[in-house]
Amino acid sequence: MTGQLFLQQLINGISLGSLYALLAIGYTMVYGILRLINFAHGDIFMMAAYFMIFSIMTFKLPWFIAIIIVIVATVALGVLIEKTAYKPLRNAPRMSIMISAIGASFLLENLATYLFTGVPKGFPDIKVLTTAVKLGSLSLTIATLITPFVTLLLLYLVLFITNKTKIGMAMRAVSKDFETAKLMGININKVISSTFVIGSSLAAIGAILWGSRYPSIMPLTGVMPGLKCFIAAVLGGIGNTAGAVVGGFILGMAEIMLVTFLPAFTGYRDAMAFVILIVVLLVKPTGLLGEKVTDKV
Amino acid sequence: MIDKINNKKTRLLLNILLIVIFATVIILLDTDVIGDAYIRRILNLSAIYAIVSVSMNLVNGFTGLFSLGQAGFMAIGAYSVAIFTVPLAERAKIFYITPQNPFLAQIELPFIVALLLGGFLAALVAIMIGVPVLRLKSDYLAIATLGFSEIIRIVFTNIKSITNGALGIKNIPTMPTMWVFFGIAIISIGFMRLLITSSYGRAFKAIREDEVAAEAMGINLFKHKVMSFSIGAFFAGIGGGLLATLFATVDPNQFYFPVTYNFLLIIVLGGMGSISGTIIASFLVTAGLEILRFFDEPLTLFGINIALFRPGLRMVIFSILLMLLVLFFRNGLMGQKELSWKLIFDWFSGKISRKRTGQGGGIQ
Numbered sequence: 001m002t003g004q005l006f007l008q009q010l011i012n013g014i015s016l017g018s019l020y021a022l023l024a025i026g027y028t029m030v031y032g033i034l035r036l037i038n039f040a041h042g043d044i045f046m047m048a049a050y051f052m053i054f055s056i057m058t059f060k061l062p063w064f065i066a067i068i069i070v071i072v073a074t075v076a077l078g079v080l081i082e083k084t085a086y087k088p089l090r091n092a093p094r095m096s097i098m099i100s101a102i103g104a105s106f107l108l109e110n111l112a113t114y115l116f117t118g119v120p121k122g123f124p125d126i127k128v129l130t131t132a133v134k135l136g137s138l139s140l141t142i143a144t145l146i147t148p149f150v151t152l153l154l155l156y157l158v159l160f161i162t163n164k165t166k167i168g169m170a171m172r173a174v175s176k177d178f179e180t181a182k183l184m185g186i187n188i189n190k191v192i193s194s195t196f197v198i199g200s201s202l203a204a205i206g207a208i209l210w211g212s213r214y215p216s217i218m219p220l221t222g223v224m225p226g227l228k229c230f231i232a233a234v235l236g237g238i239g240n241t242a243g244a245v246v247g248g249f250i251l252g253m254a255e256i257m258l259v260t261f262l263p264a265f266t267g268y269r270d271a272m273a274f275v276i277l278i279v280v281l282l283v284k285p286t287g288l289l290g291e292k293v294t295d296k297v
Numbered sequence: 298m299i300d301k302i303n304n305k306k307t308r309l310l311l312n313i314l315l316i317v318i319f320a321t322v323i324i325l326l327d328t329d330v331i332g333d334a335y336i337r338r339i340l341n342l343s344a345i346y347a348i349v350s351v352s353m354n355l356v357n358g359f360t361g362l363f364s365l366g367q368a369g370f371m372a373i374g375a376y377s378v379a380i381f382t383v384p385l386a387e388r389a390k391i392f393y394i395t396p397q398n399p400f401l402a403q404i405e406l407p408f409i410v411a412l413l414l415g416g417f418l419a420a421l422v423a424i425m426i427g428v429p430v431l432r433l434k435s436d437y438l439a440i441a442t443l444g445f446s447e448i449i450r451i452v453f454t455n456i457k458s459i460t461n462g463a464l465g466i467k468n469i470p471t472m473p474t475m476w477v478f479f480g481i482a483i484i485s486i487g488f489m490r491l492l493i494t495s496s497y498g499r500a501f502k503a504i505r506e507d508e509v510a511a512e513a514m515g516i517n518l519f520k521h522k523v524m525s526f527s528i529g530a531f532f533a534g535i536g537g538g539l540l541a542t543l544f545a546t547v548d549p550n551q552f553y554f555p556v557t558y559n560f561l562l563i564i565v566l567g568g569m570g571s572i573s574g575t576i577i578a579s580f581l582v583t584a585g586l587e588i589l590r591f592f593d594e595p596l597t598l599f600g601i602n603i604a605l606f607r608p609g610l611r612m613v614i615f616s617i618l619l620m621l622l623v624l625f626f627r628n629g630l631m632g633q634k635e636l637s638w639k640l641i642f643d644w645f646s647g648k649i650s651r652k653r654t655g656q657g658g659g660i661q
Contacts, residue, residue, distance in 0.1 A: 035436075036436070037436045037439070037440060085620065085624070088624050089623075089624065092627065094363075094435050094436070095357070095361075095363055095435070095569070096623055096627050098363060098435070098436060098439060099561060099565055099619075099623045100620065100623045100624065102558060102561065103616060103619040103620040103623055104620065106555065106558055106616040106619065107613070107616035107617060107619075107620060109555075109616075110609065110612035110613045110615070110616045111613055111616075113609045113612065114607070114608075114609030114610055114612070114613045115609075117608075117609070118609075227440070227443075227444070227447075230440060231440075231444075234437075234440075267451065267454065267455040268451060268452075268455060270447065270451055271447065271448045271451040271452070273444075274441075274444030274445065274447060274448050275448070277440070277441065277444055278429065278430065278441055278444065278445075281430075281433055281437060281441060282429050282432075285433070285437070
């Protein structure tokens, strides 16, 4: 292990971690408000990658217009899922809502298989993102380098929205106490929709960066990242936006380090995230930055 | 009419009649008088799905623990049957890349022993998993069990000297008669029904309804949860073992976690907390998935090729059905009721009694 290779992997880990963080924010915000694992989030991310492929490959749009269209389409999809799969079950038992979430995720995966076939599709080569730059003796793509900065910028934006704007205040109120917030005249549906708007747009940006990193997209592309990012959200303390980012960084870094230092265990890469989840749930179920909650009887 | 049905003798007669019809149909199918290999396969698969779905309902519907680990436990049962029942002479051919573990390479067990071993191993793993994980609540539990099911699959993909990795194990001896599948299904489901109607079952239901109240009534939450979880895993393992002998081949991808969603659909359709509903739904869903297969074939109407029909449509329809079911038809076919003669006749005479029908008189 040379110092140079280590540095390269370190940057890789930070970059992968910040990708996870982008998705984890979506999970943590929805969970904070609805107390629901949005199982479909990983699949919304997968659909965003497909949207990007089609807007560039089929419609030949320039990349900056494509990005905007992809974000808009993904947000529309996210809100549509909220309205059709989650809203009608607002007062249903918890298990029904979760089954509905699983159903939505399953539907998106099958729909993608039906529409785009199970054969992996190549992600368009966006020169602005995939050009390799030399840093001393390291060779890294622009996407790898800018991902952490994009994530931090978006985290700042999300924190600004939740802490400084009116809708953000409503979000915090709803996440503290759903019923009381409703009685205080907060439009619950609007708040929930805005959460999905934020989550889905971050998923779209994450998908574009992900595609530049792993340029092969399949209908099941979103499953593993989706599960891992939920784990990242739990690790950071579910409901806590900054925690989700911290969790994402830790998870991405741990994964790259496992591959770097223990190449024999590369096959267990996906299993490690679940091991981390179970350890966290047992040792500190509220996560690193989460608040302690007690059960009301 | 109702009085007649409530008569014990009539019920007994009807039950005997039903058992005779059932046995005759199976014997006719078995001796190839009616049906063909394809129909037998679908029915066997339905029986296996019934075992696994009832085991999942025991955990999810009766005990209220949202567990999504069924695919992993099935994998343990399936691999136990696969590893121990393949004839010794064929082992070297199957494990041609990584040789089989020398210890395992000498062991060949009869099917039923391997099947039970698979069930017990699944239950053992469930206890090991359950002790830490069952402290968690609803969605955390779901994601943790799902995670464990994935870990089991990933481990099976990687321990090549035992499981032959991604290549899977082929040439598993198959069973000559449908009675193996249906007999084991009847015994397994019968056992789970006895469990549910016993005092343990009442404790499970109490936990489902209200954990805090159940604990206050002196029910040992942890003990009962681990018990329900590991018995559920045992029968999922049995189902997995039967699946291995039905397909004659296993590989890790058969147990990818979305497989669990099939069983989820079945228990939602049948009714969370109804055994007979689950059995009916197992047959409906398995047969339905086969019938829906024509959606995957290209369709030509009046010389025009309908572009809508192409591979994948079946699963889209399947997932839309799951969504519609949960959105508009949340109680499923049976809700928490059990099928009984009284219920059937009430239904036919057009008066479903509003009160819950008794638990007795089931026809399984």
